Amino acid sequence: MLYIKSYSLKKNNTFGIDCTADNFVIVHTEREAAEFFRKAGRAKEEVFIIGEGSNLLFTSDFHGTIVRSAIRGIRNEWQDDEFVIISAGSGIVWDSFVEWTVKKGYQGLENLSFIPGLTGAVPVQNIGAYGAEAGESVVRLSAVSTTDGTKRIFENHECGFGYRNSVFKNELKGKYLITRVFFRLRKNPHYNLDYGNLREEADRLGGPSVQNIRKAVIKIRRSRLPDPAVSGNAGSFFKNPVVSPVFAGELKKAFPGLPVYNDPSGGRKLAAGWLIEQCGWKGRRSGDAGVHHSQSLVLVNHGNATGADIYRLSEEIRKSVKAKYGLDLEREVEVLGLI
Numbered sequence: 567m568l569y570i571k572s573y574s575l576k577k578n579n580t581f582g583i584d585c586t587a588d589n590f591v592i593v594h595t596e597r598e599a600a601e602f603f604r605k606a607g608r609a610k611e612e613v614f615i616i617g618e619g620s621n622l623l624f625t626s627d628f629h630g631t632i633v634r635s636a637i638r639g640i641r642n643e644w645q646d647d648e649f650v651i652i653s654a655g656s657g658i659v660w661d662s663f664v665e666w667t668v669k670k671g672y673q674g675l676e677n678l679s680f681i682p683g684l685t686g687a688v689p690v691q692n693i694g695a696y697g698a699e700a701g702e703s704v705v706r707l708s709a710v711s712t713t714d715g716t717k718r719i720f721e722n723h724e725c726g727f728g729y730r731n732s733v734f735k736n737e738l739k740g741k742y743l744i745t746r747v748f749f750r751l752r753k754n755p756h757y758n759l760d761y762g763n764l765r766e767e768a769d770r771l772g773g774p775s776v777q778n779i780r781k782a783v784i785k786i787r788r789s790r791l792p793d794p795a796v797s798g799n800a801g802s803f804f805k806n807p808v809v810s811p812v813f814a815g816e817l818k819k820a821f822p823g824l825p826v827y828n829d830p831s832g833g834r835k836l837a838a839g840w841l842i843e844q845c846g847w848k849g850r851r852s853g854d855a856g857v858h859h860s861q862s863l864v865l866v867n868h869g870n871a872t873g874a875d876i877y878r879l880s881e882e883i884r885k886s887v888k889a890k891y892g893l894d895l896e897r898e899v900e901v902l903g904l905i
């Protein structure tokens with residue numbers, strides 16, 4: 567276990583916000599995590615679990631302890647002719663795990679290529695892209711209680727997966743550190759190419775295969791989304807709103823260009839990026855806080871923006887979307903701090 571006092575978080579959040587945590591702890595094994603939380607529980611210090619900080623906005627210094635998993639190891643847990651169950655330590659960088667599965671020819675995670683973050687954060691956020699969601703492949707996960715260090719297994723149905731949502735963002739928020747995630751992957755082709763121009767891109771690369779889908783997804787993401795190493799960002803800042811079919815129909819009548827998708831809940835999902843662009847925000851900036859020039863759902867730190875600057879910009883955006891469309895945009899990014 568590594569324990570650092572007064573730790574700068576600038577390199578631990580992809581917005582590149584300069585702030586400090588009172589304490590920063592890295593746990594390398596499940597046992598270390600259990601031991602830490604047994605003691606931390608007693609001390610009652612405020613604890614926050616971080617991954618790569620790719621979905622976070624710090625608006626002030628963090629007075630407490632930030633814990634990061636460095637639990638590693640990829641294991642083949644079970645297989646038959648059709649499926650394989652692979653487990654991955656929560657501290658593995660997500661995309662290096664996806665790359666490993668694709669090299670093995672296992673199908674299921676290729677659409678989720680090139681998403682920043684650690685594997686342990688994947689079920690918390692139920693990451694999704696290009697028609698796939700992680701929750702579809704997660705069979706179970708193991709976790710350690712942050713209150714007393716006890717171990718618990720969560721089966722898929724206990725994770726409460728929804729659109730960018732899980733039980734770990736709601737009633738169990740902050741209550742568990744995920745140590746290992748178990749994925750059920752296919753050994754045989756079963757591709758998901760229906761989103762946007764994914765099929766077209768995969769065809770251009772020689773036809774659908776897990777390798778080509780991964781390449782196509784990386785190409786599309788690179789062309790649409792900013793690289794956090796160049797301009798700080800946390801991917802989509804807002805969720806795409808899910809509304810009733812009736813309300814979506816009314817909006818579509820008034821704004822025929824609005825992209826509307828069917829949502830598994832029976833509602834309709836609207837493209838928040840389009841709504842924000844139509845309010846005139848695309849590419850705008852206020853000091854060093856800005857809206858990305860080709861994807862309005864992404865807010866960027868052009869240099870020295872504070873978390874509060876980004877937050878204020880997000881509030882302005884929410885206000886204008888509310889005024890024009892009567893819709894409340896919900897933040898996807900988790901805001902930490904005093905605001």
Ligand code: EPU
Binds near residue numbers: 695697803
């Ligand atoms: N659009 C605009 N203007 C914009 C942005 C988007 O008109 O500024 C339109 C696009 O032309 C398209 C529609 O909105 O018709 C959807 O855009 P896109 O395919 O880029 O996807 P998104 O809905 O904006 C979601 C996820 C992304 C994920 C992509 C691809 C959310 C909140 N975001 O974005 O996830 O990569 O789909 O599946 O669901 C993330 O969560 O951080 C993230 C990047």
